[in-house]
Amino acid sequence: MTVNLVLIIVIGVTFACGVTLLLERSLTRIVVGTLxxxxxxxxxxxxxSGAPGRxxxxxxxxxxxxxxxxxxxxxxxxIVITLGVAAxxxxxxxxxxxLQGHDEVQDDVEDRLIMRLADLDEASQSYEDTRGGEPxxxxxxxxxVQR
Amino acid sequence: MTTDSAxxxxxxxxxxxxxxxxxxxxxxxxxxxxxxVISFTTLSIIVAVAGVxxxxxxxxxxxxxxxxxxxxxxxxxxxxxxxSALLLLVSAxxxxxxxxxxxxxxxxxxGRDTPLSVFYPTYLVLSAGVSNAxxxxxxxNLYVGFEVLLAASYVLITLGGTGPRVRAGTTYVVVSxxxxxxxxxxxxxVYAATGTVNMADLAVKxxxxxxxxxxxxxxxxxxxxxxxxxxxxxxxxxxxxYPTAPAPVTAVFAGxxxxxxxYAIMRVQTLLFPDSPLSDLLLWAALLTMFIGILGAVAQSxxxxxxxxxxxSHIGYMVFGVAVASDLGLAGAIFYIVHHITIxxxxxxxxxxxxxxxxxxxxxxxxxxxxxxxxxxxxxxxPAMNLSGIPPFSGFLGKVALVQAGVDRAGWLTxxxxxxxxxxxxxxxxxxxxTWNRAFWRPRTEEPDELTESVPSSxxxxxxxxxxxxxxxxxxxxxxxxxxxxLTLVSLGTALTFVAGPLFGITERAAEELRDRxxxxxxxxxxxxxxxxxxxxxxxxxx
Numbered sequence: 001m002t003v004n005l006v007l008i009i010v011i012g013v014t015f016a017c018g019v020t021l022l023l024e025r026s027l028t029r030i031v032v033g034t035l036x037x038x039x040x041x042x043x044x045x046x047x048x049s050g051a052p053g054r055x056x057x058x059x060x061x062x063x064x065x066x067x068x069x070x071x072x073x074x075x076x077x078x079i080v081i082t083l084g085v086a087a088x089x090x091x092x093x094x095x096x097x098x099l100q101g102h103d104e105v106q107d108d109v110e111d112r113l114i115m116r117l118a119d120l121d122e123a124s125q126s127y128e129d130t131r132g133g134e135p136x137x138x139x140x141x142x143x144x145v146q147r
Numbered sequence: 148m149t150t151d152s153a154x155x156x157x158x159x160x161x162x163x164x165x166x167x168x169x170x171x172x173x174x175x176x177x178x179x180x181x182x183x184v185i186s187f188t189t190l191s192i193i194v195a196v197a198g199v200x201x202x203x204x205x206x207x208x209x210x211x212x213x214x215x216x217x218x219x220x221x222x223x224x225x226x227x228x229x230x231s232a233l234l235l236l237v238s239a240x241x242x243x244x245x246x247x248x249x250x251x252x253x254x255x256x257x258g259r260d261t262p263l264s265v266f267y268p269t270y271l272v273l274s275a276g277v278s279n280a281x282x283x284x285x286x287x288n289l290y291v292g293f294e295v296l297l298a299a300s301y302v303l304i305t306l307g308g309t310g311p312r313v314r315a316g317t318t319y320v321v322v323s324x325x326x327x328x329x330x331x332x333x334x335x336x337v338y339a340a341t342g343t344v345n346m347a348d349l350a351v352k353x354x355x356x357x358x359x360x361x362x363x364x365x366x367x368x369x370x371x372x373x374x375x376x377x378x379x380x381x382x383x384x385x386x387x388x389y390p391t392a393p394a395p396v397t398a399v400f401a402g403x404x405x406x407x408x409x410y411a412i413m414r415v416q417t418l419l420f421p422d423s424p425l426s427d428l429l430l431w432a433a434l435l436t437m438f439i440g441i442l443g444a445v446a447q448s449x450x451x452x453x454x455x456x457x458x459x460s461h462i463g464y465m466v467f468g469v470a471v472a473s474d475l476g477l478a479g480a481i482f483y484i485v486h487h488i489t490i491x492x493x494x495x496x497x498x499x500x501x502x503x504x505x506x507x508x509x510x511x512x513x514x515x516x517x518x519x520x521x522x523x524x525x526x527x528x529x530p531a532m533n534l535s536g537i538p539p540f541s542g543f544l545g546k547v548a549l550v551q552a553g554v555d556r557a558g559w560l561t562x563x564x565x566x567x568x569x570x571x572x573x574x575x576x577x578x579x580x581x582t583w584n585r586a587f588w589r590p591r592t593e594e595p596d597e598l599t600e601s602v603p604s605s606x607x608x609x610x611x612x613x614x615x616x617x618x619x620x621x622x623x624x625x626x627x628x629x630x631x632x633x634l635t636l637v638s639l640g641t642a643l644t645f646v647a648g649p650l651f652g653i654t655e656r657a658a659e660e661l662r663d664r665x666x667x668x669x670x671x672x673x674x675x676x677x678x679x680x681x682x683x684x685x686x687x688x689x690x
Contacts, residue, residue: 022325027317034324041331048339071338074287078331081294085324088301092313092320099310105321106314108387110452 007047014040027093027103031086038082045071045078154203158212158225158282161193161235165275169268176264183250186267190246190274194239201232205653209660209670211284219672220348226284228667229657230481234410235281237485240639241402241492242274244632248496249395251628265302273299273399280407284671286334286344289411293330293375297323300404303396304388311391319388326374326381333367340364347671350418350664365420369412369429376408378466379436382459386443389458390451394499397451401458402492406484409465413480416469417661427560429470434564437463437571444578450498450508450586453578457534458491460571464549467564471552477658479548482651486533486541486643493530493636500633501527501586504625510585517587523625524587526637531583533640535576541643546572548651 014036021033049071054062056069093103168189175181203210209228213219227235249266276296283289301323305316338344340360341352353361370381377385385405389397416423440460447453465487468480498508504520505513517524533540546568553565643650660666 022321030321034321034328037325037328041328041335044332044335045338048335070344071335074334074338074344077287077291081291081298081327084298085301085320088298089320089324092305092316095305095308096313096317099313105317108318109311109314110449111387 002051003047007043011040011043011047014043025104027089027096027105030105031089031093034089035082035086038078042075042078045075154200154207154210155212157196157200158210158227159214160196161239161278162275162282164189164192165271165278169271169275172271173268182267186246186271189271190239190243193274193278194236194243197232197236197239200227201229201236204229204232205656208666211670220343220345223288224284224345224671225282226667226671227282229653229660230410230413231281233481233653233657234406234484235278237488238277238281238403238406239274241488241636242399244636245395245399245492245496246270247632248499248629251626251632252395252499266306269299269302273303277403277407281410284346286337286346286349290327290330290334293407294327296404296407297327300400304392304400306393306396315388315391318384322374322384326371329367329374330371333364333371336364336367345671346414346418347668350668353419361420362424365415365423365425368415369425372408372411372415373432376405376412377459377462378432379439379459379463382436382440385459386452386455389455390449394495394502398492398495398499401454401495402488405458405462406488409462409484412466413469413477413661416472417477418664418667421662421664426470426472429466430560430564433463433467433470434567436460436466438567441571441574441578445574445581448510450501450510450582451495453582454491454494454498457575457578460575461487461534463571464546464568467568468549468552471556471561473552473556474655474658474662475548475555476552477661478651478655479545479552481654481657482548483545485650485654486545489636489640489643490530490534490542493633493640494527494534496633496636497523497527497530500625500629503629505586510582513586514589520625522630526633527587528583529637530640531579535579536572537576539644541640541647544644544647544651
């Protein structure tokens with residue numbers, strides 16, 4: 001099967017842009033990133049369908065030079081799904097902006113909590129007399145945490 | 148529609164009925180009572196259909212329907228073999244029980260007549276997506292099934308649109324979208340290499356594809372499914388996003404969504420890539436998933452998060468069974484999936500009840516529940532012991548089968564995974580016992596520890612059942628409408644022990660069928676439709 005080089009280059013560039021945007025903190029950029037990624041994937045389907053041919057209409061044209069219609073059907077489905085998900089993500093970005101005034105993706109609450117505990121633990125190491133604190137099941141020293 | 152047997156008209160029903168029910172529910176969004184009746188009826192019919200399908204698949208072999216009457220290689224096929232039908236039945240029963248629970252909760256939170264206009268339709272769409280994924284005999288349709296259930300889950304996980312849920316939902320949606328992209332790329336690759344996405348057809352054609360290409364395709368599919376199934380290096384999203392959702396939503400997600408991923412891994416591994424060179428990789432993934440997941444669970448002080456981590460950890464057992472890929476290994480894995488769907492859902496529902504009774508799910512705030520609510524304690528104790536694999540329960544039986552399969556396979560890596568699986572089981576017991584001791588056995592402390600004042604614990608308080616504002620819900624007695632469905636699931640989970648013999652018989656036959664592959668391939672491909680398939684040139688075969 002022959003492959004269109006231009007198509008491959010376009011896919012590569014679109015993917016690179018999409019991944020870059022996906023790594024941003026702002027949800028709006030992430031939405032744009034997923035859209036770009038989605039389009040790149042759809043182009044991959046066009047590559048997978050092989051060389052372009054005649055319109056795939058039964059009884060209208062000769063079957064042998066027809067384009068393969070199946071990947072086109074799949075791409076259509078994928079486009080619709082991408083559209084729906086993008087709409088949902090945009091709504092979520094807007095809701096996030098409503099709630100917080102920005103649409104940045106935040107860290108997990110527990111992750112921040114663990115980081116904070118770790119910081120507190122480090123700061124308390126200078127005090128020798130806190131070692132009597134009774135550790136609870138998480139292994140964190142209760143007295144140290146209070147400080 | 149080709150009808151090879153009388154049953155095949157039943158196969159699309161779990162998908163079609165659920166979507167139809169969702170549509171009607173949405174149209175009648177103003178009337179809560181009608182919504183409830185429709186949802187219940189739909190899901191009850193699906194349970195019945197799934198039961199009949201399981202019987203038919205077990206008695207007469209895989210049941211196939213060619214959607215739209217297209218011949219096998221051209222159109223979409225839905226296939227119900229033993230594995231699909233069994234998982235369909237279990238998931239339908241669990242969905243129904245969770246629906247009953249959420250109806251109870253909805254009535255208690257909002258009153259009898261307030262419509263939850265979004266919840267019921269979305270819930271039915273979720274059920275349709277799960278059924279479609281289980282029944283699909285075609286990779287692209289599997290993708291569509293995944294997308295349907297994911298789209299519904301996006302809505303459910305951000306229900307109410309509160310701050311913590313939007314935060315949790317963001318991670319969840321972005322990760323899911325990414326996994327879908329990987330899946331789509333893999334499908335494009337598969338199509339480019341073989342010219343088909345029909346799984347039975349692929350099972351034949353992939354054998355002619357060069358080894359290197361095959362491994363790449365397999366790796367991509369496994370990556371996509373592992374994200375959905377939360378297999379270790381790709382599992383970090385799960386404990387972040389699940390605990391903030393309402394209790395019934397978390398329960399149904401924990402029970403079903405990850406298992407759909409495991410099902411996809413199992414189907415692809417057995418049907419498309421038998422004797423694959425990647426089973427060692429899967430063993431490593433299983434080992435790390437079990438061990439690192441359970442270490443996370445041990446460290447948690449919130450019940451919902453602890454359970455989310457055990458969920459990740461126990462996915463490892465199923466991946467282990469798939470990696471061993473012997474008859475016993477697969478049978479054990481299927482048995483374990485059935486057990487785990489029931490138990491994990493039950494535990495999350497019970498956690499919802501704990502939140503109502505104790506006002507929180509954080510172990511810092513809870514205490515004395517064994518004396519205050521003995522029924523609740525029993526409802527937690529039974530599935531919790533079941534999860535950690537204490538002998539008479541089904542968790543133990545599943546683990547024994549997996550360990551046995553691992554020992555039979557031999558090899559140092561397998562022995563290592565067997566060892567880790569036993570350690571994981573013990574650590575699960577430890578994590579469960581810790582929760583039990585603090586929430587149920589120790590006397591209730593009057594004042595919350597000062598510890599909780601000094602650290603922001605908004606994540607644990609945010610799990611208010613449905614609403615927007617409640618920080619720490621007041622302590623209430625348990626509503627009967629929520630206890631009854633939970634009790635049903637608890638007794639179902641316990642009953643798995645008593646029906647373990649017949650159930651294991653079915654899973655063993657399912658495993659043999661998976662390993663044999665010919666019944667599936669022959670039923671799908673040669674069903675009187677092969678003349679039709681040959682009249683039109685197969686797309687891609689000329690390239």
